[in-house]
Amino acid sequence: MRHTLAVLVENNPGVLARVAxxxxxxxxNIDSLAVGRTERPDVSRMTIVVEGDDRVLEQVTKQLHKLVDVIKINDITPDEYVDRELVLIKVNCEPARRGEIMQVADVFRARIVDLGRKTVTVECTGNEGKINAFEESLRPYGIKELVRTGKIAMLRGNRSTSLDGKKDDE
Amino acid sequence: MKKSGAEILVQGLMDQGVDTIFGYPGGAVLPIYDALYDANIKHILTRHEQGAAHAADGYARASGKAGVCLATSGPGATNLVTGIANAYMDSVPMVAFTGQVAQALLGRDSFQEADITGITLPVTKHNYIVKDIRDLAMIIKEAFHIATTGRPGPVLVDIPRDISGGEVEYKDPGPVNLPGYRPVLEGTEEQLNKAAAAILASERPVIYAGGGVINSGAHEELKKLAELLVAPVTTTLMGLGGFPGDHPLFLGMLGMHGSRYANYAVCEADLIIAVGARFDDRVAGKFDRFAPGARIIHIDIDPAEIGKNVRADIAIVGDVRVVLNQLLPRLQAKLPGAWQEKIDLWKKEYPITYVENGRLKPQQVIREIYNVTGGKARITTEVGQHQMWAAHYYTFTRPRSFISSGGLGTMGYGFPAAIGVQVACPDEVVFDIAGDGSIQMNIQEMATAVNYNLPVNVAILNNGFLGMVRQWQELFYNRRYSYTELINPDFVKLAEAYGAVGLRVDKAADLKPALEQAVRTNRPVVLDFIIDREDNVLPMVPPGESLENMIG
Structure with missing residues (x-):
């Protein structure tokens, strides 16, 4: 089973190398890992999607906790959460077919961010399923280049996994 | 007041109560060595950085304090790696300082540059590279805090030359604040109560104790627990000395080279109380067939050890000593019964023993070392057959008296470790029990022992083989002794060349006088015992088998 972990770490050099x-x-096995700063400049947050059974997950969590730079870990998989990924796709496109691609983009609420002589570049955000579907829809046109950020996630409602927040705060 | 980075380091060491360090100078640590020149810290110059790391490790295991080693950048730092990994596997508190090229030269493949924080990432509890001289004092403080608390382990601090040579207005670093590092010391009420209920309900308990008992100083509590429950106690290699070896409830070691009665007891137990032990593969055998009929209570300070190799039915995370003190008042005394009788029968039926054949037997040598030292010596070992014989035939009655490389299995550990032990315990008799293979892996430290007049005794059980590998070749590879026979130097002459005393013993009659002379001699002594060439460590559990399937 795949699990989504929200991991708060000290914003120290080398912390990504320690985790990786x-x-x-x-x-x-890491399915995806996204890292960036948080509301506090000294704390970064990693969203790690990891594949494994309960035993593996328990070990992952415990071993992560042993890293001095890791402050807090939440497995948010069983909870209600919002998750997003961003993708940039450069698609082959003769000027005559731009309209077609713009229509596909519209369906996914994606945006054209750049035009080349024979390409368009679109950006799209959404959960993994949506991004996958978007990618499939553009595949017939010929994808020249694709880059995804990896998943970031946040609990819904009042609850939070931030440093001071309690996951169980309702 | 302005201080150089090197002076801040010396100040930090003094503040941590460090009076002895083991090291080897070089270009990138010149500022540090200059500060050490008139510091009130004893520096032991080893002859190889690996020796410094193992000596710091031995010092730590004997004293319970953090061991400190120091090396220069590049090869100096990489030479520490085996010693750091060794300390990591055996949970030894150690702080290793390395010099590094100046920050302006970092990442340019500069002379004697090595990415030592990258290299030691998987074998340190934590590590640092100091990038700002204002952080140095705090990093030193944190390093000692991390190394010595919770589950102990090595911490490395890499100090670029411009940091040690730079200057800053010195400020006391204040208290350590590490939000991501909060070891849990006490067990929870719920788990303690569950454990107490399981213990009271059990009829065939076995206590399985590891190095955590020694690290946390829980040997008295462990003895109380065993005596209260009349529960037999088996220990790991790391746990030897954590329970008196001459106690009637002691079963010796379990696992691959455990006693039959320890392994049989584990196999038939209905409750295993694991105390500061981590179910290493050499101990547990086949993980899914370990103690098949038993519930398992696992007490350990490291939550990641719970359920890592073997399932735990009841887990108590905490310091072993604290947890045992929480647990003991919840228990009631038990009386011996059929279980204890059965174990006593096994003990009589399957003693660990050997057959005399006229040649000098390694087991005899160990037993005689025990007799001559009255069981009071501090014993270090290298790794191999001699290590297992030392574990079997020297009776360890107090903690920190058996000092050996368990997890990493580092040949070449014992001699430099013995030097560290002798520095920590100047008035005690120290023996390194060695093999003729292992001793040659750090033999250069003979110069260190002579240099500082450390009266370490090295007992080489010399069979002209890499004995443990030869044993496996005999048992599992059809006696094809592929590259395990050794052509050795004359160890007596070698000792003399270094300025130590060398003695050779090839018959049992000479054992006692030679050992008595060694103990009397206030200089390093090398004893070359020419032993039976193809003796085996028995009984043993073949690799990958469960514990009841012993051979020999």
Whole structure:
């Protein structure tokens, strides 16, 4: 099963290497990892999607906790949460077919962000399923280049996984 | 007041109560060595950085304080790696300081540059590279805090040359604040009550104790627990000395080279109380067939150890000593019964023993070291057959008296570790029990022992083989002794060349006088025991088997 972990870490150099190294040497599989700063400049947040059964998840969480730079870990998989990914796709496109691609983009609420002589570049945000569907819809036109950010996620409602927030705060 | 980075380091060491460090100078640590020149800290110059790391490790295990080692950048730092990994696997508090090239040269493949924080990432509890001299004092404080609290382990601090050579207005770093590091020391009421109920309901309990008992100083509590429950106690290699080896409830070690009665007891137990132990594969055998009929209570300070290798039915995360003190008042005394009788029968039926054949037997040598030292020596070992014989035939009655490389299995550990132990315990008798293979992996430290007049005794069980590998080749590879026979130097002459005393013993009659002479001699002594060449460590559980399937 896939789990989504919200991991708060000290914003120290090398913290990404520590986390990535831990996953590889213990044989855990990362599906996606996204990292960036948070509302506090000294704290970064990683959203890690990891594949494994309960035993693996327990080990992942415990081993992550052993890293001194890791402050807080929440497995938000069982909770209601919003998750988003951003994708940029550069599609082959003769000027005559631009309209067609713009229509596809409209359906997914994607935006054209750049035009080349024979390409268009579109951006789209959404959950993983939507991004996958968008990618499939553009595939027939010929995808020249594609880049995804990896998933970021946040609990719904009043609850939060931030440093001071309690996951169980209703 | 302005201080250089090197002076801040010295100040930090003094503030942490460090009076001894083990190290080796070089270009990138010149400012630090200059500050050490008139510091009130004893520096032991080893002859190889690996020796410094192992000596710091031995010092830490004997004293319970953090061991400190220091090396220069590049090869100096990489030479520490085995010693750091060794300390990591055995949970030894250690702080390793390395020099680094100046920050302006970092990342340019500069002379003697190595990414030592990258290299040691998987084998340190935590590590630092100091990028701002204003952080140095706090980093030193944090390093010692992390190394010595919770589950102990090595911490490395990499100090670029411009930091150690730079200057700053010195400020006391204040208290340590690490939001991501909060070891849990006490067990929860709920888990303690569950454990107490399971213990009271059990009829065939076995206590399985590891190095955590020694690290947390829980040997008295462990003894109380065992005596209260009349529960037999088996220990890991790391746990030897955590329970008196001469106690009637002691079963010896379990696992691959455990006693039959310890392994049989584990297999037939209805309750295993694991205390500061981590179910290593050499201990547990086949994980899914470990103690098949038992509920397992696992007490450990490291939550990640719970359920890692073997399931735990009841887990108590906390410091072993604290948890045992919480648990003991919840228990009632038990009386011996059929279980204890059965174990006593096994003990009589399957003693760990050997057959005399006229040649000098390694087991005899260990037993005689025990007799001559009255069981009071601090014993270190290398890794191999001699290590297992030392574990079997020297009776360890107090914690920190058996000091050996368990997790990493580092040949070459014992001799430098013995130097560290002798520095920590100047008035005690220290023996490194070695093999003829292992001793040559850090033999250069003979110069260190002589240099500082450390009267370490090295007992080489010399069989002209890499004995443990030869044993496996005999048992599992059809006696094809592929590259395990050793052509050795004359260890007596070698000792003398270094300025130590060398003695050779090849018959049992000479054992006692030679050992008595060694103990009397206030200089390093090398004892070359020419032993039976193809003796085996038995009984043993073949690799990948469950514990009841012992051979020999």
């Amino acid at each position: 190294g831990l996953f590889s040497r213990r044989g855990f």
